[in-house]
Structures are given as structure tokens and as C-alpha cells.
Amino acid sequence: MSDFDAIIVGGGLAGSTAAYILAQEGLEVLLIERGNYGGSKNMTGGRLYAHSLEKIIPNFAEEAPIERRVVKERISMMTENDAVTMDYRSPRLAQQGSDSYVVQRGEFDRWLFDKAEEAGATATAGIKVDELIVENKRVTGVICGGEEMTADVVILADGVNSLLAEKAGLRERVKPSQVAVGVKETYELPAKVIEDRFGVSSDEGAACLYAGSPSNGLVGGGFLYTNKESISIGLVLGLNHIGDSDKTIEEMLVGFSKHPEIAPLIKDGKLLERSGHVVPEAGLSMVSTLYGDGFLICGDAAGFCINIGYMVRGMDLAITSGELAARAVIEAKEKGDFSSATLQSYKTKLDDSFIMKDLSVYKKFPAFMENPRIFNQYPTMLADIMAEMFVIDGKPAVPLRKKAMKHLKAVGLMNLAKDGLKGVKSV
Known part of the structure; x- marks a missing residue:
């Protein structure tokens, strides 16, 4: 008999969502996060399209640590000194169901991690999973610090470079052409200053994307998000092309922060933190193994991300993939069968959802970029x-x-x- 119905590796959005749903259904769930708390390894700042989580936790924004609701979009093409910018502001951006929020991932992920624990999951942080237990080509549990814990199914939600899946031979190694390096800086500023500079009210925010000089002419771009009392700026750069640049990432980030379009927006801001992370970038072509005997893969670990220049999405795909993984496990539990044949329902659910449909629509865009x-x-x-x-x-x-x-x-x-x-x- 297994120790748990499900073990989930990774306490980000996908893993915590899966744990929350499974625990609500009464399953014995172990959620393992390597960081000191859920979200501790995630970069500060980002944008969450609310539709995915709204279906799971209605009116979540009333209790979740969101920063600002996005009411203004800004897209700029930049040279070293110039910027050609298009602004879009509309109340339609703030309508429930189609709204989005700027969030600080460290705080937001921790909240969702805690929600899973409140629902009944055993949520543990500060624990590294060393490897998967594989018996007769079936995943049966995990090994942490020499201790074995077994489960009917293991859900891998451990990030874009899922070393556990790779080490166990469940998926191929991620290629440099499939990922990007994201770097961010967060500057503290008074809320009133932010609102005056971006023309927004106390609960409103802006999301800005920049192409051209920020990435030094290489594949990538810049971004800026308004938090309540800080501004996050940064770059996303294709890992495969960084070696072709005559500038370091540090030099590109400094140049971006000093650009005439950006410098006035963060003027007098106090630098709070710098961070970096690898993110999926290749869209549908990056999605590989999603399920097998005793395991499912979701979130960034599955390669679920859409970047089409004027819009970058990852969080809503992670949340829904975590939800669908949980639904597939619930069905498998009812059947008492956690084989690949039964867990294939996860792929069917993905195909029927916006995730695979949207990835298919934009499958040619990474090559175009x-x-x-x-x-x-x-x-x-x-x-x-x-x-x-x-x-x-x-x-x-x-x-x-x-x-x-x-x-x-x-x-x-x-x-x-x-x-x-x-x-x-x-x-």
C-alpha cells in the first residue's frame, strides 16, 4: 500500500493547484517544495491572467496577495535612444473573467501553497527530491535524503528544467533553443508616484513590453510591470543566442534601465532585488512527455508557455494544467488504475482545453521570432x-x-x- 494517493513535486502554481484540488476531493496528498517556502524560488513580478484560477477559487483576488489589476497595455519598439509606443487602455481589460493582475510570485505562490495545505494536503518546504522511484518502468514514489515515500501517482511540477524527469528518462534534456533567461530588477516607489507616472488609480496597473534594443538586437525583449509600491523591469533573452551578443546580460539590463523610455519611470526608485530564472520559450514544439505509468507532468516542466511578442502567458497555463492533472488523478483513483492507459485522460483534457488549442494556434510564432x-x-x-x-x-x-x-x-x-x-x- 502506498504512503500517499499522490505526491506532487514543486510548490509553484501548477503543483499547488493540483494539490489544492486533490486535497479538496479527500485524497491523501504530499506537496514537496525545494525552497524554504512555496514561491521562494520564483522571480518577483509577473502577470496572471485570472480566468484559470477564477474557475477554481471564485473571487480569489479578494483574498490573494495581488498587486494591481492591469487596465493599461503598452508595447514599444526601441532603438538605443528612441521608442515608438502604442498604448491601449480599456475597462474591458478589467472585466471579471478577462481580467489580469500583476503579482509578486514569491507572495502569490506562497498563498496558493498555503491554500493547498488548508485544503488538507501535507505541504512541506525546504525538502529536495533527489530522484524518482521507478519500478518496472512505473513511477511509484520519490526519494528525499535517502528516505523513500511512495504514491499511486507522482505529479512533476518542478520547473522548466525538470531534472527529475530527465534523470528518470521520462523526457529528453531541454535544449538551449527551447528556453530563455529572464532577469529582473524591482524598484521601490511610493504608490502615488507610480499612479501619477502611469496614469492609473490606486488599484490599477500597467503591463509594458519592449522589443529591439533591450535585447541588443537578439531574440528577446524587455518588460515592465507596476506593483503596488514598486516597479519590476527586466529582460527575457533566448538562451541559444546569448553567446552571439557583444554585451553581457548585465550590460543589457543596465542599458535598458537607463533608456530614455524607462529611466523616468523608475527615477528615484530604490533597488530592492535582482533575480534570474530560466523560462520555457518554444511553445508547442517544446511539449514532450506529459504522462506515463504512475506520473504526470504539468506547468513549466511540461513546457507550457506562450510568448507572441505582445502577450506573454505562462501562469494561466500552469494553473489549468495543474487542475487537469488533478482531475485525471481523481478519475484514476476512482478506477483504481494509475497506468499510462488511464492517465492518458490528462492529455485528452489538455487537448480539449485552451492550453493545447492556444499552443497550436501560435505554434509557428517562435520560428517567426x-x-x-x-x-x-x-x-x-x-x-x-x-x-x-x-x-x-x-x-x-x-x-x-x-x-x-x-x-x-x-x-x-x-x-x-x-x-x-x-x-x-x-x-
């Missing part, structure tokens, strides 16, 4: 066209179409046509 013109020529082209429109120096006027055409031709009209078509097809 490999185009260096997106991060080099196009930001420069847009900035130069805007300068032609707005810089007045007393010289005789030239028709705007002629001035614009000069910059379009510098990129290449055929390149514009081909890239535009590929871009449309990728989204």
Missing part, C-alpha cells in the same frame, strides 16, 4: 519614420510618402512583404 529584422531593422525603421513625421528643422518640406519610402527601402520591400505574411500566418 528568429527573424533578426524584428529586433534590428524594424525598430530603427519605425523610429526613423516617426522622426520624419515629427522633427521640424526648418528645411523645405518633402512629401511624407517619399521620406517614409526611403526607410522602407532600407529594410527592403520584399523583406517587408515576406515578413508581414509570415507574421500574419504565425498568429
Whole structure:
């Protein structure tokens, strides 16, 4: 007889969600987190699209440690000194069911981890799982510090580089082309200063994404999120291309923070922390093994992430994948069968959910983003066209179409046509 119905490795959003649901259904659940508390290893700052957790914990934002509800979107194409920016503000962004929140992952994940414990899960932190117990190609438990703990099923939610799955031969090693390095800085500022600078009220916030110079012309980009009394800024850089840069990550992050578009927004802010993390980046092509005899894989460990330039999603996919993993385990418990044939229902649930459908819609986008013109020529082209429109120096006027055409031709009209078509097809 097993010690537990389910052992969940990883106390992030996916793992805690699975533990919460299983515990509510009365299953014996062990949730193991390597950090000192749930969320201790996660980077501060980020954006949660609320729809996934709202279905599990209705009105969760009333008790959860959220920062600000996003009511303003900002997208910028940047050169070393210029920025071409599009703002979008709408009450539709704040409507329940389609709203999103800026959250501090350390605080938010800890809250959800504690919710799982309140529901009845045995939640333990500060414990490292050394390896999985595999008997006759079936996962039957975990080993922690030489101690064996068994379960009918093990759910792996231990992050993008799931070494446990790799060590046990359940999935292939993650490739550099499939992941990115995320680096962040958080600056403390008074709430009123943040609200004045971004034109938002006390419970409102902004989410900003930047392409071009922030990543030094390589695949990647910058971001900024408004917290209650701090601002998180940072970069996401394709791991496969970092070696091609003539700047270090540190130099790129410093340059981003000093850019004329960013510096005024964090002016007089006190640096609270710096952090870094590896994140999934390749979309559908990164998703590999999801289930097998006695195990399921969810969240970042499964490669669930969508980055299409103007929108980055990972948290809502992690939460729903944790939920669906729990539902599959509940069905397996009712049948008394935790074989691959029964746990395959997890994949069926994923296919029927927004997760696999959205990943399929955007499956071509990661390849499209490999185009260096997106991060080099196009930001420069847009900035130069805007300068032609707005810089007045007393010289005789030239028709705007002629001035614009000069910059379009510098990129290449055929390149514009081909890239535009590929871009449309990728989204």
C-alpha cells in the first residue's frame, strides 16, 4: 500500500493547484517544495491572467496577495535612444473573467501553497527530491535524503528544467533553443508616484513590453510591470543566442534601465532585488512527455508557455494544467488504475482545453521570432519614420510618402512583404 494517493513535486502554481484540488476531493496528498517556502524560488513580478484560477477559487483576488489589476497595455519598439509606443487602455481589460493582475510570485505562490495545505494536503518546504522511484518502468514514489515515500501517482511540477524527469528518462534534456533567461530588477516607489507616472488609480496597473534594443538586437525583449509600491523591469533573452551578443546580460539590463523610455519611470526608485530564472520559450514544439505509468507532468516542466511578442502567458497555463492533472488523478483513483492507459485522460483534457488549442494556434510564432529584422531593422525603421513625421528643422518640406519610402527601402520591400505574411500566418 502506498504512503500517499499522490505526491506532487514543486510548490509553484501548477503543483499547488493540483494539490489544492486533490486535497479538496479527500485524497491523501504530499506537496514537496525545494525552497524554504512555496514561491521562494520564483522571480518577483509577473502577470496572471485570472480566468484559470477564477474557475477554481471564485473571487480569489479578494483574498490573494495581488498587486494591481492591469487596465493599461503598452508595447514599444526601441532603438538605443528612441521608442515608438502604442498604448491601449480599456475597462474591458478589467472585466471579471478577462481580467489580469500583476503579482509578486514569491507572495502569490506562497498563498496558493498555503491554500493547498488548508485544503488538507501535507505541504512541506525546504525538502529536495533527489530522484524518482521507478519500478518496472512505473513511477511509484520519490526519494528525499535517502528516505523513500511512495504514491499511486507522482505529479512533476518542478520547473522548466525538470531534472527529475530527465534523470528518470521520462523526457529528453531541454535544449538551449527551447528556453530563455529572464532577469529582473524591482524598484521601490511610493504608490502615488507610480499612479501619477502611469496614469492609473490606486488599484490599477500597467503591463509594458519592449522589443529591439533591450535585447541588443537578439531574440528577446524587455518588460515592465507596476506593483503596488514598486516597479519590476527586466529582460527575457533566448538562451541559444546569448553567446552571439557583444554585451553581457548585465550590460543589457543596465542599458535598458537607463533608456530614455524607462529611466523616468523608475527615477528615484530604490533597488530592492535582482533575480534570474530560466523560462520555457518554444511553445508547442517544446511539449514532450506529459504522462506515463504512475506520473504526470504539468506547468513549466511540461513546457507550457506562450510568448507572441505582445502577450506573454505562462501562469494561466500552469494553473489549468495543474487542475487537469488533478482531475485525471481523481478519475484514476476512482478506477483504481494509475497506468499510462488511464492517465492518458490528462492529455485528452489538455487537448480539449485552451492550453493545447492556444499552443497550436501560435505554434509557428517562435520560428517567426528568429527573424533578426524584428529586433534590428524594424525598430530603427519605425523610429526613423516617426522622426520624419515629427522633427521640424526648418528645411523645405518633402512629401511624407517619399521620406517614409526611403526607410522602407532600407529594410527592403520584399523583406517587408515576406515578413508581414509570415507574421500574419504565425498568429
